[in-house]
Amino acid sequence: MNELKTYLYTHQESELHASDIARILRQLDEEKFSEAIRLIPKDIVGDVALELPDRYFDGLVESLKVEELAHAVRELESDDQVEFMQELHEVDKNIASKVFENLDKEDQKEITLLQSYEEDEAGSYMQTEVFTATENEVVRDVIKRFSKLKKSNELENVHNLFITTSNSVLLYTIGLDDILTFDFEMTFKENINENDENFKPKKAQDKEDIKDVVDYFKEYDLSVMPIVNLHGVLLGRITSDDIYDIINEHATEQMYNLVGVNDDAEEDEEILKAGKKRAIWLGLNLLTAILASLIIGLYAETLQSMVALAVLMPIVASMGGNAGTQTLTVVVRQLALGDISHDDATRIIKKEVSISLLNGMLFAIIIGIIASVWFNLWMLGIVIALSMLINLFMAGLFGAIIPLFLKRIDVDPALGSTVILTTITDVLGFFSFLGLATVILL
Numbered sequence: 001m002n003e004l005k006t007y008l009y010t011h012q013e014s015e016l017h018a019s020d021i022a023r024i025l026r027q028l029d030e031e032k033f034s035e036a037i038r039l040i041p042k043d044i045v046g047d048v049a050l051e052l053p054d055r056y057f058d059g060l061v062e063s064l065k066v067e068e069l070a071h072a073v074r075e076l077e078s079d080d081q082v083e084f085m086q087e088l089h090e091v092d093k094n095i096a097s098k099v100f101e102n103l104d105k106e107d108q109k110e111i112t113l114l115q116s117y118e119e120d121e122a123g124s125y126m127q128t129e130v131f132t133a134t135e136n137e138v139v140r141d142v143i144k145r146f147s148k149l150k151k152s153n154e155l156e157n158v159h160n161l162f163i164t165t166s167n168s169v170l171l172y173t174i175g176l177d178d179i180l181t182f183d184f185e186m187t188f189k190e191n192i193n194e195n196d197e198n199f200k201p202k203k204a205q206d207k208e209d210i211k212d213v214v215d216y217f218k219e220y221d222l223s224v225m226p227i228v229n230l231h232g233v234l235l236g237r238i239t240s241d242d243i244y245d246i247i248n249e250h251a252t253e254q255m256y257n258l259v260g261v262n263d264d265a266e267e268d269e270e271i272l273k274a275g276k277k278r279a280i281w282l283g284l285n286l287l288t289a290i291l292a293s294l295i296i297g298l299y300a301e302t303l304q305s306m307v308a309l310a311v312l313m314p315i316v317a318s319m320g321g322n323a324g325t326q327t328l329t330v331v332v333r334q335l336a337l338g339d340i341s342h343d344d345a346t347r348i349i350k351k352e353v354s355i356s357l358l359n360g361m362l363f364a365i366i367i368g369i370i371a372s373v374w375f376n377l378w379m380l381g382i383v384i385a386l387s388m389l390i391n392l393f394m395a396g397l398f399g400a401i402i403p404l405f406l407k408r409i410d411v412d413p414a415l416g417s418t419v420i421l422t423t424i425t426d427v428l429g430f431f432s433f434l435g436l437a438t439v440i441l442l
Contacts, residue, residue: 003027004036018044022051030059037063046072046084057087061095069095070102077156078128079242081107082114122213123206125246126227126236131155132162135171135189139182157241159224162234163188163199170226170234173201203228206235210246215338217243254336257414258329281419288423292317295427299434302442308375309437312367312384316433319363320391320425327352327399328421332413335403345408349400356396357389364388383440387433394428395421 004024021040025048028036037060040048049060049072061069069088073081089096100108110128117124131149133142142161149155161179163172172192178199182191192199203226204213216225223240296303296313303310331348334340340348364385372381402420403413 004039016041016044018047018051021048025052025056033059034063042068042071043075046076046080049087050076050080050083054087058091061088061091066095066098066102069099073099073103074107078107078110078114078236079125081111082124085111086115117206120210121206122204122208122210122227122238123235125210125213125242126206126238127242128236129155130162130226130234130237131158131160132164132168132234133188134166135163135192136166136187138185138187139179139191140184142188143179143184157239159239160226162201162226162237163192164234168234169232170201170203170228172199173203173226174199201226204238205230211250213238214243214246218338250336254332254412254414257412257416258332258418281416284416285419285422288419288426291423292426292430295430296434299430299438302434302438305442306380306437308371308377308380309434312371312380313430313433315367316384316387316391317426317429319367319388320395320429321422323356323359323392324395324399324421324425325418327356327396328403328417331400331403332417335407335413340404345404348404349397352396352400353393354396356392356399360389360392363392379441380437383436384433386436387429390432391425391429395425398424 004021021044025033025036033056037045045060045064045068049057052060064072073084076084085096085100088099100111103111113128114124114126131146133145146155146158146161150158159176161174161176162170163174164170172188174188174192182188202216202220202222204216206227206229213225216222217240225238226234227236227238228234303313331340331352334348367388368381368385370381371384372378399421402417406413406415406417
């Protein structure tokens with residue numbers, strides 16, 4: 001609490017940063033958090049709220065009045081307004097409705113527009129605040145207008161000027177640094193005329209998949225991208241900070257999916273909800289473990305006749321599982337980054353299988369020697385070496401095939417892949433080891 005007071009006292013309002021305040025708030029208990037919220041300037045409360053984890057949002061709503069929440073929303077950019085209202089709606093629908101009624105008609109219109117898009121559409125992530133000029137405007141007049149808007153804080157994070165026709169159809173995108181090279185007494189059309197191709201915009205349609213927009217940003221190293229409708233009319237823009245958030249969200253989602261955890265449930269404070277989601281995958285894992293146990297049961301007599309097999313058996317399954325997870329993680333990540341094309345499956349499978357075979361031969365020799373010396377039985381070393389080689393080969397093969405197959409049928413490659421792969425490596429590992437032992441040793 002004292003740290004927050006010191007921070008607010010030593011910084012002017014224009015120097016305050018939402019992420020710094022959010023970092024301090026995360027260190028406070030529930031009672032001090034409520035007091036601290038009231039100390040924060042109301043103009044940046046909304047930004048601070050969006051920097052905090054979702055679990056803090058309840059406390060923020062309880063600490064502020066409807067009018068204060070509405071003021072916080074007004075100070076946000078349109079895309080952040082939508083995010084704030086969505087979180088508020090999840091906390092208390094009644095308060096969210098009252099806050100919405102307290103907003104200006106223009107804010108209500110923009111929020112309603114952005115909420116009309118599907119979650120995976122580019123339009124749902126765009127900001128409607130854009131700085132535009134028509135092609136027939138004089139450069140000097142536009143610069144004066146920009147200066148006035150900037151001084152009055154009506155414009156933030158402006159990277160480009162969008163040139164449109166009189167009916168708002170996007171024509172060009174001009175960086176602010178490029179404007180400095182223009183003749184200020186001429187119109188934009190006259191300045192651009194000879195270098196038309198240099199200012200053709202990289203743009204996306206509002207209904208386009210946001211994943212494609214993320215790819216555009218990475219491919220062309222963009223800081224901002226205009227969003228247009230089907231007829232080319234400029235609707236808004238998506239900036240690089242929004243893209244970074246999307247990338248982080250997607251990476252988190254994939255990380256959770258790999259281990260059968262739901263990211264939405266984990267962000268929720270309800271223990272039963274998160275526990276239920278985890279229990280589904282744990283239940284599936286139990287079934288796969290029973291399947292592996294049934295395989296072991298088929299070779300009960302083999303295990304009883306040679307205790308050494310029971311001692312070495314977990315090594316084969318563990319090595320196969322880890323090798324498969326390595327392959328799976330690499331392929332899933334490369335798919336997410338777009339490094340693997342639709343026709344690239346064969347190359348990836350060959351590469352991963354080759355790596356697994358090389359490691360398989362290396363560790364087959366190592367464990368073969370160890371087992372032979374340990375139990376003074378050379379044939380046992382051969383059995384576990386062959387089993388190790390087979391299991392690591394299968395781990396590499398299925399570690400690559402599973403995510404590629406899921407991607408081909410339009411399912412998230414990370415979803416449940418680990419559970420499927422673990423089942424395969426355990427079953428094949430036990431089957432190959434105990435099967436070879438039965439044939440060779442008994």
